Amino acid sequence: MKPLEQCRLYAFIDEAYRHSRPVEDLAKSLCDGGADIIQLRMKGAPTNEILQAAERVYPITETAGVHLVINDHLEVAKKMPSSFLHLGQEDFFDQGNKHVSELAPHVKHTDLKVGLSTHAPNQATRAIRAGAAYIAIGPIFATPTKPDAKPVTLKYIQWANANVTLPWFAIGGIHRDNVDAILEAGAQRICVVSSILKAVRVDEACRFFRKKVDHGSRPPCHTHPDSDPSVPNRTQ
Numbered sequence: 001m002k003p004l005e006q007c008r009l010y011a012f013i014d015e016a017y018r019h020s021r022p023v024e025d026l027a028k029s030l031c032d033g034g035a036d037i038i039q040l041r042m043k044g045a046p047t048n049e050i051l052q053a054a055e056r057v058y059p060i061t062e063t064a065g066v067h068l069v070i071n072d073h074l075e076v077a078k079k080m081p082s083s084f085l086h087l088g089q090e091d092f093f094d095q096g097n098k099h100v101s102e103l104a105p106h107v108k109h110t111d112l113k114v115g116l117s118t119h120a121p122n123q124a125t126r127a128i129r130a131g132a133a134y135i136a137i138g139p140i141f142a143t144p145t146k147p148d149a150k151p152v153t154l155k156y157i158q159w160a161n162a163n164v165t166l167p168w169f170a171i172g173g174i175h176r177d178n179v180d181a182i183l184e185a186g187a188q189r190i191c192v193v194s195s196i197l198k199a200v201r202v203d204e205a206c207r208f209f210r211k212k213v214d215h216g217s218r219p220p221c222h223t224h225p226d227s228d229p230s231v232p233n234r235t236q
Helices: 023-032 047-064 089-095 100-106 121-129 153-163 179-184 202-216
Strands: 009-014 037-041 067-071 084-087 113-118 134-137 168-170
Touching: 009 023, 009 202, 023 037, 023 047, 023 202, 037 047, 047 067, 089 113, 100 113, 113 121, 121 134, 121 153, 134 153, 153 179, 179 202
Parallel strands: 009 037, 037 067, 067 084, 084 113, 113 134, 134 168
Antiparallel strands: none
């Protein structure tokens, strides 16, 4: 597996865009297309159904050297030999958690890592101090995946580029026409959902964003005039 800091393209198997396609087929297409990370997101599905999907996807991602992320369901993530759990602000902090280590008593293996969504600099700071392995920042643009979420715009990318050394991924409404602007604003890592999953050829769509992020990524700059010295500088 690549170290997390070397991962650039974060893709999804999202139930909202699966359209009855086998999860194995999507996983293989995403791996073939160059995804470094694949999140299994099945909002509203029964836990046993999510576990069954994860068990079908895991051998494919493991063979390809791609990280598997389970969205929301600790009980599923902890049953995978090696995986990430991704949680939103409300699923982690609003449940009374202050540090990811608080999840440890519920996990049999010690290599489970947690990624957290953030929507503002103060949330990013809090997530880093809570021990997140990575953070997602967004939604950068309006997105049907999160229709009620207010876009955070490119300013949040610029802030993260100046302040955050922990691996972070820009997410939300990223498509072929705006990915260049996201990279130019300082993002080195991106999450893409619908623009890949809605494509006729998922693997080819994935390759498009893979090429973009590989050619457009650059070392982070920590000298932005709005930089905040209070943000912890953590690396993996």
